Amino acid sequence: MNVTEILPFLIPLIIAQFALLGYTLYHIFTHNTYKRGNRTVWLIITLVFMNFVGPILYFILGKEDN
Amino acid sequence: MKTLFSFIKKEFTEQVRSGKLWLLFIIFILFGIMNPAIAKLTPWLLETLSDSLAESGMTVTSVTVTALDSWVQFFKNIPMGLIVFIILESSIFTKEYASGTLLLSLTKGLERYKVVVSKAFVLSALWTVYYVICFGITYLYSAYFWDNSVAQNLVFSVVIRWLFGMFVISLTVLFSVVFKTNTSVLAAVGGCVAVSYLAGFLPKIKSFVPTYLTDGNSLIYGLSESGNYTVSLIITLLLTVACVCISIPLFNKKQL
Amino acid sequence: MLRITDLYKSFGNVRVLDGLDLHVPEHSIFGFIGKNGSGKTTTMKTVLGLLKADSGTVEVAGEKVVYGNSPTNRHVGYLPDVPEFYSFMTAPEYLRFCGEITGMTNTDIKKRSGELLELVGLSGERHRIGGFSRGMKQRLGIAQALINSPRLLICDEPTSALDPVGRKEILDILTSAREKTTVIFSTHILSDVERICTDVAFLKDGKAELQGNISDVKSRYGIDEYSIETDCGDTVRALLERFPAMTHIRGKLSFRESDVCVFDVLAYISEKRLPTAKIERCEPTLESLFMEAESK
Structure with a gap:
């Protein structure tokens, strides 16, 4: 298997993942209070589980309802 | 009609501005790409693992991947998407109960049934759009x-899987009208799906329960044909409509 | 405008409303006074059809209120004690939404919401409601309640959570709203009632007491109080000794006509030639009326 074969996946996957990651990080940095936890905890979770599990966890458990 | 439309507009604005729309959008796109990607990478994964597998006594023969593997992944991953969708949207009613925002709208003369209809409509529309996006991406890859022609009954199996999602949404609406917190809503919806799933182990009623519709794999492999699903299909449809219809009078009587 | 007849409501074993009768005349500002937990909010929610009464009738503009979707709500604007709006909207967007669900036309909505934002001092406010202060939310609450030009405006403790400046703003807005609507507001802050209300009712043990026009209520139920001011310690001592029913605070003696006859006091003062600075008859205040009603 060579890289060119998986490029059609790789490019959009990377774009989508980074869009999600970027959006999550933006949200974390523009909010000072969270439903649970604090900024450091959510940054670590988001970055460690960056392939969508971290961001989803943040939006379900961490994001305040305004 | 105009009031219904403006309440639906409000729901959509909320989805967009709370960021839920974009979040779910990206998630379903990711799932859509990952289905064929995992299928494509399976042989390569097995190859790298073959040494350790050989040590444990398993021999790896070369595998050929077809579109079927991609669709198997689709049916495996779409429940994850549905779960994330329901968890994120389970507060669509309860958030308004807790904050008291509905009270003002209702004292302004908004008819209560329009609240239920709007929210049910928005949930169904969003689920449909996300589902179509996920399906479309997997299909194109x-x-x-x-x-794709090796997958039999593809459209049928995908449509009944979508209908199962609609069924879960109607349960969410019903329990949102009954309960006050989104944790109880989630627990009740989860409970209902679990009951249906467990009932699926009983051979006698196996093909009657809604969770039977989630078995897309047998359909695409041609192990089962669409006719087998008719009863389950009708029951699920009836339950979905019934849930929404029961929600309206319940909501009319609900103490807010 | 609003007539409540023989209203009963219990929560479990607790009877909150016990045969409440209330009449709010048109174009009045009606102060609905009661302690916390006396049933003010319950009454208001019943008027809005949000609570089901055990028995009794509520009429708004001559029309009966029914539980659930009450058609009378088209005459009514409601401001809850802690108004909550969709925090993701801006103030003009929220007013537009309110206008739309009451079935107003687009041109009406535009005109009316412009006027109201001006009235409550929120025009030019482009932030989302999520970042509003309590006072701003309260003012937006009045604007949304007035959007459909209601004939009756019901406010549940609109001033309790605000600072003096915010309170004055709200009271001014309510006063200016009186030209077109009847205003009924509940409160436990008596000075607010004194400041703007024309009519009043005290809610006690689930019944309305001391109900009616403020000056009527005062003259009917008020007990005349007198006060005597003096710099002379001997005067105080002599009077207290002769009239033990008097109360003494910082050189000022006060008594009620029901306890001590004012002519006896005057006669005693002139007989003993006691030096006094001032003898005065005091107007009854709502405060004293309220305390009186409460202690009965």
Whole structure:
């Protein structure tokens, strides 16, 4: 298997993942209070589980309802 | 009609501005790409693992991947998407109970049934759009790498899987009207799906329960044919409509 | 405008409303006074059809209120004690939404919401409601309640959570709203009632007491109080000794006509030639009326 074969996946996957990651990080940095936890905890979770599990966890458990 | 429309507009604005729309959008796109990607990477994964597998006594023969593997992944991953969708949207009613925002709208003369109808409509519309996006991406990749025609009953199996999602949404609406917190809503919806799933182990009623519709794999492999699903299909449809219809009078009587 | 007849409501074993009768005349500002937990909010929610009464009738503009979707709500604007709006909207967007669900036309909505934002001092406010202060939310609450030009405006403790400046703003807005609507507001802050209300009712043990026009209520139920001011310690001592029913605070003696006859006091003062600075008859205040009603 060579890289060119998986490029059609790789490019959009990377774009989508980074869009999600970027959006999550933006949200974390523009909010000072969270439903649970604090900024450091959510940054670590988001970055460690960056392939969508971290961001989803943040939006379900961490994001305040305004 | 105009009031219904403006309440629906409010729901959509909320989805967009709370960021839920974009979040779910990206998640379903990710799932859509991952289905064929995992299928494509399976042989390569097995190859790298073959040494350790050989040590444990398993021999790896070369595998050929087809579109079927991609669709198997689709049916495996779509429940994850549905779960994330329901968890994120389970507060669509309860958030308004807790904050008291509905009270003002209702004292302004908004008819209560319009609240239920709007929210049910918005949930269904969003689920449909996300589902179509996920399906579309998987379909296009599978068509590009392999041949989708090997998957039998593809459209039918995908449509009944979508209907199962609609059924879960109608449960969410019903329990949102009954309960006050989204944790109880989630627990009740989860409970109902679990009951249906467990009932699926009883051979006698196996093909009657809604969770029977989630068995897309047997359909695409041609192990089962669409006719087998008719009863389950009708029951699920009836339950879905019934849930929404029961929600309206319940909501009319609900103490807010 | 609003007539409540023989209203009963219990929560479990607790009877909150016990045969409440209330009449709010048109174009009045009606102060609905009661302690916390006396049933003010319950009464208001019943008027809005949000609570089901055990028995009794509520009429708004001559029309009966029914539980659930009450058609009378088209005459009514409601401001809850802690108004909550969709925090993701801006103030003009929220007013537009309110206008739309009451079935107003687009041109009406535009005109009316412009006027109201001006009235409550929120025009030019482009932030989302999520970042509003309590006072701003309260003012937006009045604007949304007035959007459909209601004939009756019901406010549940609109001033309790605000600072003096915010309170004055709200009271001014309510006063200016009186030209077109009847205003009924509940409160436990008596000075607010004194400041703007024309009519009043005290809610006690689930019944309305001391109900009616403020000056009527005062003259009917008020007990005349007198006060005597003096710099002379001997005067105080002599008077207290002769009239033990008097109360003494910082050189000022006060008594009620029901306890001590004012002519006896005057006669005693002139007989003993006691030096006094001032003898005065005091107007009854709502405060004293309220305390009186409460202690009965």
